Amino acid sequence: METFILVFKVLGFGDLCLYPASFEYYAPASLDEAIDLLNKHREEARVLAGGHSLIPMMKLRVLRPAYVIDLNRVKGLKYIEEKGGEIRIGALTTYYDVITSDIVKRRVPILAECASVVADPQVRNWGTIGGSLSHCDPSGDMGSSILALRAKMVAKGSSGERVIESDDWFVGSFQSALKTGEILREIVIPTPKPGSGGAYLKLERKAGDYAIAAVGVQVTLDGSGSCTYAGIGLTAVGPTNLRAKKAEQALVGRKVDDRVIEEAARAATEDCRPTDDPLRGSAEYKRAMVGVLTKRALNKALADAKRSR
Amino acid sequence: MTALIYPADAKVRLELTVNGERRVGEAEPRMLLVHFIREVLGLTGTHVGCDTSNCGACTVVLNGRAVKSCTVFAVQANGGSLLTVEGLARKGRLHPIQEGFWEKHGLQCGYCTPGMMMAAYDLLQKSPNPTEEEIRRGISGNLCRCTGYVKIVEAIEYAAQKLRSDPSWRSGGD
Ligand SMILES: Cc1cc2nc3c(=O)[nH]c(=O)nc-3n(C[C@H](O)[C@H](O)[C@H](O)COP(=O)(O)OP(=O)(O)OC[C@H]3O[C@@H](n4cnc5c(N)ncnc54)[C@H](O)[C@@H]3O)c2cc1C
Ligand code: FES
Ligand code: FES
Numbered sequence: 001m002e003t004f005i006l007v008f009k010v011l012g013f014g015d016l017c018l019y020p021a022s023f024e025y026y027a028p029a030s031l032d033e034a035i036d037l038l039n040k041h042r043e044e045a046r047v048l049a050g051g052h053s054l055i056p057m058m059k060l061r062v063l064r065p066a067y068v069i070d071l072n073r074v075k076g077l078k079y080i081e082e083k084g085g086e087i088r089i090g091a092l093t094t095y096y097d098v099i100t101s102d103i104v105k106r107r108v109p110i111l112a113e114c115a116s117v118v119a120d121p122q123v124r125n126w127g128t129i130g131g132s133l134s135h136c137d138p139s140g141d142m143g144s145s146i147l148a149l150r151a152k153m154v155a156k157g158s159s160g161e162r163v164i165e166s167d168d169w170f171v172g173s174f175q176s177a178l179k180t181g182e183i184l185r186e187i188v189i190p191t192p193k194p195g196s197g198g199a200y201l202k203l204e205r206k207a208g209d210y211a212i213a214a215v216g217v218q219v220t221l222d223g224s225g226s227c228t229y230a231g232i233g234l235t236a237v238g239p240t241n242l243r244a245k246k247a248e249q250a251l252v253g254r255k256v257d258d259r260v261i262e263e264a265a266r267a268a269t270e271d272c273r274p275t276d277d278p279l280r281g282s283a284e285y286k287r288a289m290v291g292v293l294t295k296r297a298l299n300k301a302l303a304d305a306k307r308s309r
Numbered sequence: 310m311t312a313l314i315y316p317a318d319a320k321v322r323l324e325l326t327v328n329g330e331r332r333v334g335e336a337e338p339r340m341l342l343v344h345f346i347r348e349v350l351g352l353t354g355t356h357v358g359c360d361t362s363n364c365g366a367c368t369v370v371l372n373g374r375a376v377k378s379c380t381v382f383a384v385q386a387n388g389g390s391l392l393t394v395e396g397l398a399r400k401g402r403l404h405p406i407q408e409g410f411w412e413k414h415g416l417q418c419g420y421c422t423p424g425m426m427m428a429a430y431d432l433l434q435k436s437p438n439p440t441e442e443e444i445r446r447g448i449s450g451n452l453c454r455c456t457g458y459v460k461i462v463e464a465i466e467y468a469a470q471k472l473r474s475d476p477s478w479r480s481g482g483d
Contacts, residue, residue, distance in 0.1 A: 018379075019339065023317050023338055024314070024316050025313075025314070025338035027384075037312065048385075051381060052380055055380050055381065056362050068338070070384075070385065072385065120451075122377050126374065126376055
């Protein structure tokens, strides 16, 4: 957000206008109705979930949708459930719901850890997992955990549903794989096997800020202590949330000791693509921090994995 | 059921419960809740500090969830239940959170105070017996330029204790 304000000031827009441009407001009662409205108005419309990225951008007039389609009166988009080896999370589930869910705490604690370092309590009360993923901010925290867990996104449009792998979701900065007219309905996470652990660690300038860099790690160990699964997602160090593939490769199939952890952390510094920025530091600094955070997150995730074996 | 439709630029009639009372007011869709509260409802206890979702001075509780009211549209509150700082006291008695700020000197200029109190209200609903660290995290969405936060934390500790010993305050207000 500061980046937007900065750009505005640099471009000489002078006094910021903190009142959105006018729009027509729709509050559909069903998802199909929301999809119909979205397909009628296409690029001129935006759906409203938690509103905690959309409304700030509308206030800054970065976005001026002519139609706003509020999803909050649509029933059945807010749930966390586990069945058949999968955890399903409705798009309108808030960060607060994620943090307080027993299923999340038991099965995918990385998500609770991640949601609890997003912004501040008020934002976590309102911001949604579906909104965060659709917004596709490279500094968004949720995306990295979703990559680490290799979740799938279920999108619904006028011609039905399709499932999008997390590897294909993050198309570009502020650009998800959703097509115009589609709504993200659900996030599906394969339930981690016994012997799994996860961690999300974020470095921030001040409480509640976007990350300087952050790392999400999910691992599984077999009975002999070999790593059978490694998922690592990186926040704020590339054009999108990134998967640290070399770092994952450094772990899978090996007994993970300190040497292997060092190797994976070094690989993560090669996987990331940070840029210099005036607010949160140089590319060199962020790259170094990716190494530190990866190492710490791995130690934490591995300790949990050993405990749950 | 079909969609509610509020045309752009036209004022729509909103009906909601505000601090326990039914209130009616008009807003166009783009009006932010904080402006509705201050300018239409005339409740000026809710402050605007930054207008960019950062300072928390505008925090209110909408449908049981604290929110920065500069980051939600008034139309989203239609039919809902709103608690503002004016709704904390009961029958002329200060709410324990207000009493805490009074007793522990939790304010200097007072600009951040209404938002701090509403954030504290949210925190104590979720976590009646918070540690100091939890309190600090609980108000991490609220900025204070005067106090250095120490006295605010003490005020909330006071309120937590008072609320635990007098549960009649726990339910209600909103
Ligand atoms: C002060 C502040 C601090 C913040 N700090 C952080 C932070 O540290 N880390 C972080 O990750 N985020 C942060 N955020 C952003 C916050 O997490 C947002 O809530 C989140 O990015 C968007 O979720 P939302 O539900 O609010 O979405 P909205 O704002 O409602 O929507 C965002 C975008 O996604 C689209 N959209 C929403 N839901 C769907 C859907 N189901 N299908 C299709 N499109 C959809 C909307 O049309 C819009 O374009 C912060 C926000 C604020 C105001
Ligand atoms: S005025 Fe709403 S957060 Fe500052
Ligand atoms: S008392 Fe002055 S801003 Fe907090």
